[in-house]
Amino acid sequence: MKPVFEKFKTGLYKTRITLFCKLKDVISRGKKFNQEFIENIEEILIESDIGIETTMYLMDELKEQYRKNKNFDTSTVLGIIKKKLKEIMMECNTPEISERKQEKPYVILVVGVNGTGKTTTIGKLAYKYKKEGKSVLLSAADTFRAAAVEQLDIWRKRAGADIVKTKYGADPASVAYDSLQAAISRNIDVLIIDTAGRLHTKVNLMEELKKIKRILKKIKPSAPDETLLVLDAVTGQNSLTQAKEFNDAIGIDGIVLTKLDGTAKGGIIVPILKELKIPVKYVGMGEKVTDLALFDSETFINALICD
Amino acid sequence: MFDELTKKLEYTFQKLKGHGKINEKNISEALREVRRTLLEADVNYKVAKDFIEAVKNKSLGKEVLRSITPAQQVIKIFNEELVDLLGGTVSRLKDSSVPPTKIMVAGLQGSGKTTFCAKLSLFLSKKGKKSLLASSDIYRPAAKNQLEVLGNSINTFVYPYDKEGAVEIAVGAVEEAKNRGYDVVILDTAGRLHINSEMMDEVVEIKNAINPNEILFVADGMTGQDAVNSAKAFLERLDFTGIVLTKLDGDAKGGAALSIRAVTGRPIKFISIGEKVDAIDIFHPDRMASRILGMGDIITLVEKAEEAVDREKALKLEKKLRKEEFTLEDFYDQLQQIKRMGPIENLIEMIPGVRGLKFKDIRENGDELKKTEAIINSMTPEERRKPKIINGSRRLRIARGSGTSVQDVNRLLKQFSQMQKMIKGLSRFGFGKVFKQFGF
Ligand SMILES: Nc1nc2c(ncn2[C@@H]2O[C@H](COP(=O)(O)OP(=O)(O)OP(=O)(O)O)[C@@H](O)[C@H]2O)c(=O)[nH]1
Ligand SMILES: Nc1nc2c(ncn2[C@@H]2O[C@H](COP(=O)(O)OP(=O)(O)O)[C@@H](O)[C@H]2O)c(=O)[nH]1
Ligand SMILES: [Mg+2]
Ligand SMILES: [Mg+2]
Numbered sequence: 001m002k003p004v005f006e007k008f009k010t011g012l013y014k015t016r017i018t019l020f021c022k023l024k025d026v027i028s029r030g031k032k033f034n035q036e037f038i039e040n041i042e043e044i045l046i047e048s049d050i051g052i053e054t055t056m057y058l059m060d061e062l063k064e065q066y067r068k069n070k071n072f073d074t075s076t077v078l079g080i081i082k083k084k085l086k087e088i089m090m091e092c093n094t095p096e097i098s099e100r101k102q103e104k105p106y107v108i109l110v111v112g113v114n115g116t117g118k119t120t121t122i123g124k125l126a127y128k129y130k131k132e133g134k135s136v137l138l139s140a141a142d143t144f145r146a147a148a149v150e151q152l153d154i155w156r157k158r159a160g161a162d163i164v165k166t167k168y169g170a171d172p173a174s175v176a177y178d179s180l181q182a183a184i185s186r187n188i189d190v191l192i193i194d195t196a197g198r199l200h201t202k203v204n205l206m207e208e209l210k211k212i213k214r215i216l217k218k219i220k221p222s223a224p225d226e227t228l229l230v231l232d233a234v235t236g237q238n239s240l241t242q243a244k245e246f247n248d249a250i251g252i253d254g255i256v257l258t259k260l261d262g263t264a265k266g267g268i269i270v271p272i273l274k275e276l277k278i279p280v281k282y283v284g285m286g287e288k289v290t291d292l293a294l295f296d297s298e299t300f301i302n303a304l305i306c307d
Numbered sequence: 308m309f310d311e312l313t314k315k316l317e318y319t320f321q322k323l324k325g326h327g328k329i330n331e332k333n334i335s336e337a338l339r340e341v342r343r344t345l346l347e348a349d350v351n352y353k354v355a356k357d358f359i360e361a362v363k364n365k366s367l368g369k370e371v372l373r374s375i376t377p378a379q380q381v382i383k384i385f386n387e388e389l390v391d392l393l394g395g396t397v398s399r400l401k402d403s404s405v406p407p408t409k410i411m412v413a414g415l416q417g418s419g420k421t422t423f424c425a426k427l428s429l430f431l432s433k434k435g436k437k438s439l440l441a442s443s444d445i446y447r448p449a450a451k452n453q454l455e456v457l458g459n460s461i462n463t464f465v466y467p468y469d470k471e472g473a474v475e476i477a478v479g480a481v482e483e484a485k486n487r488g489y490d491v492v493i494l495d496t497a498g499r500l501h502i503n504s505e506m507m508d509e510v511v512e513i514k515n516a517i518n519p520n521e522i523l524f525v526a527d528g529m530t531g532q533d534a535v536n537s538a539k540a541f542l543e544r545l546d547f548t549g550i551v552l553t554k555l556d557g558d559a560k561g562g563a564a565l566s567i568r569a570v571t572g573r574p575i576k577f578i579s580i581g582e583k584v585d586a587i588d589i590f591h592p593d594r595m596a597s598r599i600l601g602m603g604d605i606i607t608l609v610e611k612a613e614e615a616v617d618r619e620k621a622l623k624l625e626k627k628l629r630k631e632e633f634t635l636e637d638f639y640d641q642l643q644q645i646k647r648m649g650p651i652e653n654l655i656e657m658i659p660g661v662r663g664l665k666f667k668d669i670r671e672n673g674d675e676l677k678k679t680e681a682i683i684n685s686m687t688p689e690e691r692r693k694p695k696i697i698n699g700s701r702r703l704r705i706a707r708g709s710g711t712s713v714q715d716v717n718r719l720l721k722q723f724s725q726m727q728k729m730i731k732g733l734s735r736f737g738f739g740k741v742f743k744q745f746g747f
Contacts, residue, residue, distance in 0.1 A: 046532065049531040116417060147449040150448070150449035151448045151453070232417065232529075234415060237347060238560075239529075287447075
């Protein structure tokens with residue numbers, strides 16, 4: 001069967017990549033590896049949000065090659081940067097988490113800070129699984145944010161999935177518990193749990209997530225079978241802290257990088273991969289049910305520094 | 308941390324001993340450190356570069372004051388310039404001569420617009436102004452519903468409609484506000500990408516239809532390098548009049564503030580510091596500057612403390628913080644007052660470097676607070692002043708006396724010593740000077 005989501009090689013993203021390539025531009029203008037050239041490269045790297053450390057790492061590599069090679073050709077710069085980035089990203093190649101191997105229901109817990117696109121991603125995921133012929137149940141465990149349940153309910157309809165919901169202010173862990181029980185009794189294939197956005201700095205809210213996880217395990221020891229952290233590509237260096245803290249608190253199996261349909265490049269996932277070795281599983285590229293794609297590091301790197 | 312930057316700069320200057328004046332040679336390495344700090348705070352590359360270049364020229368040739376080190380001098384200059392660039396003073400909302408004052412809110416998806424609309428309404432109502440809320444977001448699922456729920460929670464009327472275009476809703480809402488005699492109408496709009504031309508056209512149409520007195524661009528305080536792109540595009544199309552920065556209750560440094568301000572020249576008017584409707588504050592450039600440079604928002608902290616406790620006590624606390632004389636007794640005293648100060652996590656997080664302490668939410672976790680009180684109560688006055696003398700047998704006695712465990716006592720002492728360390732770090736920079744500089 002053809003996968004519902006292709007690796008993100010098409011669409012807006014690709015257009016944006018090929019439209020204008022700053023790096024190529026800099027390289028074609030700068031034949032000498034001088035201060036100005038170095039600064040221009042540095043600027044492109046920093047502006048992709050990969051962070052100062054990764055930038056320095058890459059710049060050091062370039063300088064090293066320059067030192068070693070008397071006839072250093074600036075046109076090799078693009079290749080060197082790409083190669084190094086690939087090395088970093090390959091260190092944690094996405095292990096295909098297989099939904100089939102697991103005992104039913106396959107439980108996905110979706111977490112992240114406020115407004116990154118959790119609920120939207122859940123709508124897209126539900127659509128994907130439905131298209132694959134699976135039965136999907138959504139759990140409205142964001143009982144805090146105004147109209148969060150109604151929002152999820154609309155996505156449920158778009159995807160053609162089912163939903164378990166309660167009233168606002170209810171304990172999210174108990175909603176999660178109820179929905180897992182419902183999923184089991186209804187013989188559902190995939191259960192996806194929406195959670196309220198929370199900053200990783202709020203200790204009690206992070207405790208709440210731990211509780212959700214504990215309670216799920218009571219019914220199904222492998223649950224959540226997959227914990228997804230949703231990161232917004234527009235966010236800068238704070239994403240690294242978010243990934244660390246959420247991972248420390250509940251363990252993250254995969255990252256979803258959203259809003260890549262804008263101009264933000266989401267380079268921060270490079271240091272995240274480097275430090276935490278958490279694979280990026282999906283990318284969000286819009287607000288429609290079909291705007292989700294499997295992550296592909298090649299395309300990502302090309303877009304980061306452009307092909 | 309500010310303190311970290313100071314330390315790094317101290318080190319840099321140590322290597323270049325004996326300079327009475329800041330010159331090209333001794334400052335360049337220091338500037339690299341400042342630049343790093345700015346980039347780590349998400350300030351845009353070009354913005355940081357221009358800023359450093361401009362400030363460098365101002366610092367060259369400056370005498371280093373005798374009372375402070377060159378490192379402190381450099382930071383002082385940067386801090387002042389940063390405050391200046393961020394807007395100098397607090398910027399207020401414009402009023403319309405004929406009511407209603409029309410305020411329109413716009414920005415990217417998920418930046419916090421809808422929540423901010425409700426916050427602004429509550430903020431205005433505390434100033435005696437009645438506002439009407441309206442949502443022209445016809446795209447995001449349950450967007451209107453979200454605003455209605457928020458509006459109800461603060462007893463604000465939310466303009467009802469069904470199935471109209473965004474422009475008609477906006478016009479209708481203004482009309483309604485006029486007819487019903489509202490002072491202000493706050494219009495929420497759908498989140499949109501600055502490169503989506505149809506959606507950008509729509510928001511311009513809304514603007515042209517209602518001619519707002521204020522257009523506020525709401526940006527996520529955690530935004531990275533892309534902040535300049537979206538801000539520029541929104542400015543170009545909408546010519547917004549002010550900026551709102553959200554989610555500053557987290558630990559992002561908020562360099563986007565500098566980027567957006569620098570590329571648009573518009574004032575930052577409000578900050579959003581939480582999910583609840585009262586989590587809004589007027590923007591203070593000085594506080595943002597220290598946050599970007601890594602000093603945390605100690606001033607807001609002291610101010611909040613002042614709101615809740617009497618001024619005299621706050622001054623005493625400030626003095627103690629300065630003299631590094633903060634004891635367990637003061638800690639206990641603080642706990643008592645903190646109970647009256649509202650969401651403790653917000654306060655604690657304003658203290659730089661304190662986040663790692665894993666403070667439990669004391670407000671919601673009454674048991675923890677009671678435990679802490681009991682433990683401190685079981686100490687002798689001497690132990691409270693000099694926790695260092697609390698050895699194993701004393702710990703056991705305190706645990707027994709307070710009905711807690713030795714682990715509980717250990718945990719409290721550890722928290723406290725971390726807090727003290729953090730306070731020391733602050734004072735090293737010359738707390739007094741910082742406070743004076745900000746008019747304390
Ligand atoms: N352009 C774009 N917008 C997105 C994407 N994903 C989500 N959004 C939008 O971002 C906003 C926030 O999305 P939500 O799905 O509500 O985010 P959330 O993380 O569930 O938010 P909270 O539950 O409020 O913390 C909405 O306006 C979405 O339409 C994406 O990939 N691209
Ligand atoms: N922690 C925190 N969350 C916020 C803040 N402002 C808004 N939010 C949350 O961010 C998410 C998106 O906010 P919303 O107002 O719906 O954004 P909009 O899409 O721009 O209208 C919601 O979960 C809000 O509760 C803030 O200042 N701090
Ligand atoms: Mg949500
Ligand atoms: Mg909204």
